[in-house]
Amino acid sequence: MLSTVTCLHLPPLNHNTDSHTPQTLTATHLLHSFASPSELKQLHAHLIKTNSPLTSLPPSRIAFVCSLNSSFSYARKLFQHLETPETEAWNSCLKAFAEGNDPIDAILLFNQLQSFCVSPDSFTLSFVLKACTRLLDVSKGRGIHGYVEKLGFQSNLFLMNMILNLYTLCGGERDARLVFDKMPQRDVVTWNIMITQLVKRGEIKGAYDLFSQTPGRSVRSWTLMISGFVQCGKPKEAIGLFLEMEEAGVKPNEVTVVAVLAACADLGDLDLGRRIHEYSNQSGFSRNVRVSNTLIEMYVKCGCLEDACKVFDGMKERTVVSWSAMIAGLAMHGQAEEALRLFSEMIEKGMDPNDVTFVGLLHACSHIGFVDQGREFFTSMTNDYGIVPKIEHYGCMVDLLSRAGLLQEAHEFIINMPIKPNSVVWGALLGGCKVHKNIELAEEATKHLSELDPLNDGYYVVLSNIYAEAQRWEDTARVRKLMRERGVKKTPGWSSITLDGVVYEFVAGDETHPQDQEIVQMWEKLVEKMKLKGYVPNTSVVLLDIEEGQKEKFLYRHSEKLALVFGLINTLPGTPIRILKNLRVCEDCHAAFKLISAIVDREIVVRDRNRFHCFKDGSCSCKDYW
């Protein structure tokens, strides 16, 4: 027995509603809406009695009603009097089931039709395949594949693509490859399905190889590959491919725009981001919620919070993603109060928050030290909104407590977590131990981290720096030795700045830059002015066992300082400077940048590995809590 379907998009009847007698009105009404085989039988009898043509009976409705009640023989008897082919009638029904809430009904109906020897055509098979795909039912799919071959449809490109897609989605990689290799013809969809599979498995090189071989690449092929690069953390390649796509004269659509904007966000490529924004406005893509959501993300991650707000404010329609993106963006920029205010507004407007919204809120609280507020959100998300906290929420809570110096509480929180803490959770505790100089708990955190994420250099570096700050040079050396033994290398710090679309990268201590002399001179002038304002080089951040003078030299050639001075030299006065750093910004650079922002009267925006620092008029948007 098939389950009841309430919403079926079956074709409406064409009939003239005027000039009906009461008697025919009833019949006409029934003609629209008969809901059971018995009503159909009444109608049938009425048509015979009034000598009306049976052809006025809607075949798709007959198929639907009879399929619900297993009255197949009766339906078939009626079909014999109708002009529409029987298979077509059943197909419309299969389509509705396959696309409805219970795709299994399409498969059940198909099985019934088989037993009644109704001959399937390519459409029949396509709808059943659609049902199998939606159910991810590969064994049923295999059966249908068998039918397709038995009925001689193996050269039907459409069906073969559907089968291929089904296998790729259900993990039948070998089946998929077999089908692909055997296909007598392939079209661009065939190639795109194969590329999608490789992208999903993270085999980006294989995906790109197939993409390169794809004949007649469509917008979708390009978009697929661009978003594949973004997904596997290769935004540069994504942008490179996008530029190639433009060169090839292929017009980007909304989906392409979303993928490229995400790449711009990852790279901090504001110039391209703005160009895509303009293009989206011209093409009308900006009205698309997903495009606007990604524009918010792009502006947030490029350090232009105001532009992100403008996009958000201008949106006619907003989803929970739009609100969450804006809240997370404000959190990243240290605007916790504004993030919390936006959350209240969201609730007032009747928008339900989701788990991601709460990650943003907790993030906002931890980055400004709103401990109580954060605790309240954490309980409220479950009690008021029925959201079960995920590992990310626990990570935020540990970060919130650890930053605030509540290290013991953070540790207990981890021990009592109902899910297994991951490396991020222990990493958050370790971060707090660094700030609040707790060696004992740092060692405890590191113990877990060396099991959970033994190849991550960051944790070793933090621990060795904690020892160095405490002048425990032997322990520092021990950690560095452990790193060598395990083959873990410290990620070199680098900073980049983009001028006129060109990305300039600096690594710490770099002296090879063509403008190096200018940079040194400019820096010396700045240091003089900074010292007048009370700047004392914080050599304690140079965690090397070397003499003071040497330490100062190291300090002055931190990558973010080089990038900043280079930016000051090569831009007009008043231009904001945007810098991207792969690691966290160092304490001395932070103090220096605050002073420099006042001295040169510039806004300096630094995006480090987890947040933004916006330096202006001598202070930073993070309010020195980071």
Added chain:
DNA sequence: TTAGGGTTAG
């Protein structure tokens, strides 16, 4: 009737 898209913790 088949293929691609948005927010998230160290």
